[in-house]
Amino acid sequence: MLENSKIIIDLDACTKCKACVNECHYYQIDNETLKLDEEFEEGCEECGKCVAICPVNAISLKTHIGKTLKEVPTKEDLPSFNSLVNLFQTRRSRRQFKKTPVPKDIIEKILDTAGRYSATGHNEENVYFTIVQNREILTKLSDECTKQTKNLIEKFEDPQGRESLKSVFSEDMMQKAEELIPSFKRKLIRISQGEEVWRWDAELIVIHSPRDSATLIENCTLAAGQIMLAAETFGLGTCSLGYITAFFNIFRSISKIVRMPIKHVVGYTLAIGYPKAHYYRIPARKPLKAKWL
């Protein structure tokens, strides 16, 4: 047996086929013996590809102990390119949702697959999901977004208020927020007419990670992309919510409502629910912008 804090290798079973050596530079063959690089324990990201590639199942990650590993499906079991194309073209941002609750087990199924199996930088697997289904909490969130928007507009329009904002916002944020004021004003008008403009009456999936993650936004965004596609297969619609994501990260009064850990940053927020309207056709997109070298 070759064992360290992360891995156990059954050397008797190992055929020295070099599959693991070719896959990962922390594996070496030295004098016909399988060895681990001295930086293995520090460097191994526990991605499990050595486990996946070993033809005789001689390698086990300690995190896998007690788990039955699923066989890789054959190509026939994967969706065809055409069915994927249909999925890619069917997904649209929805802005009209029924108030029908989304069954918890469906969201769980989507997050446990599409969410959990998306790629993360350095295989950090550090993407967290906060699912907001409770109508009282959802309303509280929308109300607080409205309150903070009103506050922001008031501050921008008052010279003293502007100065106070400069001590909290970077120059870049000040400029971005200023550009958004007309759109915020339009939202407030629609809110006064009874419309729910922050999350379109849908439930929420808030995707977040510890602040020190090197690829936080990318990890959360990749998970969101897979979740949006998986949701379609259950007849669910989604919408990316950039405003709410920003509000979670700027206003503690908003992130507190969903008990966001203080050391986490929200990387993506999705509205999720049953669409109210039906789309009949797929509008054409702008031509592909690609450079071939």
Ligand SMILES: Cc1cc2nc3c(=O)[nH]c(=O)nc-3n(C[C@H](O)[C@H](O)[C@H](O)COP(=O)(O)O)c2cc1C
């Ligand atoms: C990062 C990101 C943030 C977004 N934020 C919002 C938002 O706050 N509110 C909203 O209604 N739509 C939002 N959207 C949805 C876009 O407006 C939408 O993707 C775009 O109109 C294209 O439509 P499609 O998603 O149906 O292809 C966002 C999309 C992305 C990718």
